[in-house]
Amino acid sequence: MSKDLLAEATRALRETEPVSESEARATRTRVLAGLHQTRVRRRTRLAFLLPIAASFVAFSAWAAASGQARRVLDQFEQLVGITASSTGNASSRSSTKTSSRRLATPAAPDEVRSPDPAPLASSREAEPAPAATVVTRAASSARATASSSSAPDPTLALYRRAHAAHFVDHDPARALAAWDAYLSAAPNGSFAPEARYNRALSLVRLGRTGEARTALEPFANGAYGGYRQAEASALLQGIAP
Amino acid sequence: MTILGLSMITEQALASNAELGDEFVQRLQRAEPSAVAEVYDAHHAAVRAFAKRLLGDAASAEDLLHEVFVSLPQAVRKFRGDSSLRTFLISIAVNHARHHVRAAQRRRRALSAYGDTRSDESSDPEREARRKELAELLTRALDTLPIDQRLAFVLCEVEEYSSREASEIVGAPEATLRTRLFHAKKKLRLALTAEGAE
Numbered sequence: 001m002s003k004d005l006l007a008e009a010t011r012a013l014r015e016t017e018p019v020s021e022s023e024a025r026a027t028r029t030r031v032l033a034g035l036h037q038t039r040v041r042r043r044t045r046l047a048f049l050l051p052i053a054a055s056f057v058a059f060s061a062w063a064a065a066s067g068q069a070r071r072v073l074d075q076f077e078q079l080v081g082i083t084a085s086s087t088g089n090a091s092s093r094s095s096t097k098t099s100s101r102r103l104a105t106p107a108a109p110d111e112v113r114s115p116d117p118a119p120l121a122s123s124r125e126a127e128p129a130p131a132a133t134v135v136t137r138a139a140s141s142a143r144a145t146a147s148s149s150s151a152p153d154p155t156l157a158l159y160r161r162a163h164a165a166h167f168v169d170h171d172p173a174r175a176l177a178a179w180d181a182y183l184s185a186a187p188n189g190s191f192a193p194e195a196r197y198n199r200a201l202s203l204v205r206l207g208r209t210g211e212a213r214t215a216l217e218p219f220a221n222g223a224y225g226g227y228r229q230a231e232a233s234a235l236l237q238g239i240a241p
Numbered sequence: 242m243t244i245l246g247l248s249m250i251t252e253q254a255l256a257s258n259a260e261l262g263d264e265f266v267q268r269l270q271r272a273e274p275s276a277v278a279e280v281y282d283a284h285h286a287a288v289r290a291f292a293k294r295l296l297g298d299a300a301s302a303e304d305l306l307h308e309v310f311v312s313l314p315q316a317v318r319k320f321r322g323d324s325s326l327r328t329f330l331i332s333i334a335v336n337h338a339r340h341h342v343r344a345a346q347r348r349r350r351a352l353s354a355y356g357d358t359r360s361d362e363s364s365d366p367e368r369e370a371r372r373k374e375l376a377e378l379l380t381r382a383l384d385t386l387p388i389d390q391r392l393a394f395v396l397c398e399v400e401e402y403s404s405r406e407a408s409e410i411v412g413a414p415e416a417t418l419r420t421r422l423f424h425a426k427k428k429l430r431l432a433l434t435a436e437g438a439e
Contacts, residue, residue: 005375005433006426009382010398012375013294024289027303028281031310032274038311039272 155186159195166198172205193224197232209239272314280326281310288330295338295395297380301345308341309333324409331400332410339388346384382432389413390425397422 063069162178165171179199183192200215212235218224219232268276288309292302309330316333320326383391389411396407397418404422408415 006379006430009375009379009433012372013297013379014399014401015372016290016293016376023299023303024285027289027306028278028285030307031281032278034307034311035272035274035277035314038314 153190155182155189158182158185159189159191162195162198166202172202176202176206193227197228200232200235204235204239212239266317266320269314269317277310277313280313280330284327284330285310287327288334291331291395291400292334292338292341294399295334295391296341296345297377297383298345298348301341301348304344305334305337305341308337312337324406328402328406328410331396332412335392335396335410338392342388342391349381349384378433378436379429382429382436385432386425386428390421390428393418393421394425394429398426 059072060069063072158178159182162175162182165178166175169175176199179195179202182189182195183199186192189195196215197219200212200219203209203212203215216232216236219228220236222229265276269280285306289302289306292305292309293299296302296305312333313330316329320329324332383394386394392411393407396402396410397404402410404415404418408418411418413421
């Protein structure tokens with residue numbers, strides 16, 4: 001009996017009265033309007049996104065080719081007010097960034113804007129490859145940041161002095177004092193990792209192996225990431241008692 | 242699948258290929274209003290009827306119909322001409338049905354709570370009232386089924402698609418569809434008996 005009822009109900013559902021013509025026309029209009037809106041939305045999206053994407057690609061290519069990426073990014077950060085100095089959360093920012101990132105962020109004095117190439121050249125001749133690379137990196141970072149900001153940074157003068165004593169004058173005692181001066185003025189400065197490593201080298205040259213070992217261990221243990229880790233380990237083995 | 246059914250599908254497929262030439266498909270993909278309107282005019286009645294039988298609610302059926310034709314330009318990229326365009330449109334409706342089934346159920350619950358005040362304008366009021374009562378009874382019973390069983394019942398019993406066509410539409414094996422249909426019918430019989438409609 002229920003089987004018949006199911007069949008009857010199925011037939012009844014099948015014979016549902018057709019929708020009125022006006023309702024069908026209304027839905028047709030709604031469909032066509034919906035399609036039009038979809039097309040307009042797609043066109044608008046393309047009209048906005050394509051130029052933005054093209055500009056971004058062109059800018060990235062230009063910045064990568066000319067080496068201006070860091071400078072422009074710094075200018076942009078200043079423009080939108082998210083630089084470390086303006087936000088007041090410099091400590092949290094610096095703690096999350098790598099040492100290589102920290103090299104480029106701070107401001108540099110005007111005097112570094114046109115750096116003297118002589119110390120760089122002489123350092124390349126005078127020092128073994130790792131140390132020279134440090135200086136080259138530090139100096140190039142300083143150049144990059146110097147041109148991006150006009151705010152003076154007195155600690156960079158100390159850095160230059162230490163750099164000259166270490167790489168030009170080859171005076172480890174004076175270099176050690178100068179590195180200490182820089183590090184006491186800027187313990188978290190832009191070039192603090194480089195300064196600490198060069199200070200350790202000065203200690204090695206002065207024969208103060210105990211202090212040198214203490215200074216090199218953080219690098220060997222990876223406290224600065226991979227920066228100078230291999231060299232520090234090799235030096236620690238070399239000065240082992 | 243009978244030989245007659247197979248030949249019907251083949252004929253439909255051939256007709257659909259003729260109906261949808263490459264150029265026309267490209268026009269559909271570009272969402273050209275004239276192309277979509279052409280398909281709408283040819284197939285809206287069938288898709289609407291299916292939607293209304295599946296959902297049991299005219300307003301939800303119109304919404305589903307709208308969604309089917311608006312999404313057609315995107316969906317037609319998957320059309321390979323293996324089935325008729327009508328079957329393809331029904332399969333789009335099936336893919337979009339879940340959300341609309343729930344909406345229709347909500348609407349029906351609200352109507353039953355507050356009373357349906359729509360008037361019945363029929364030439365044979367008594368017969369029409371009985372027919373409408375049965376249809377509503379079945380729709381309420383369909384609300385108790387899982388969506389897969391509901392689709393199987395509406396496609397095979399109400400729309401009278403063969404189990405092979407229905408399985409292509411829902412994208413499930415034919416045996417699975419038959420099992421769903423079996424369980425759907427069993428539950429519907431129980432539900433109709435419980436309602437005491439007789």
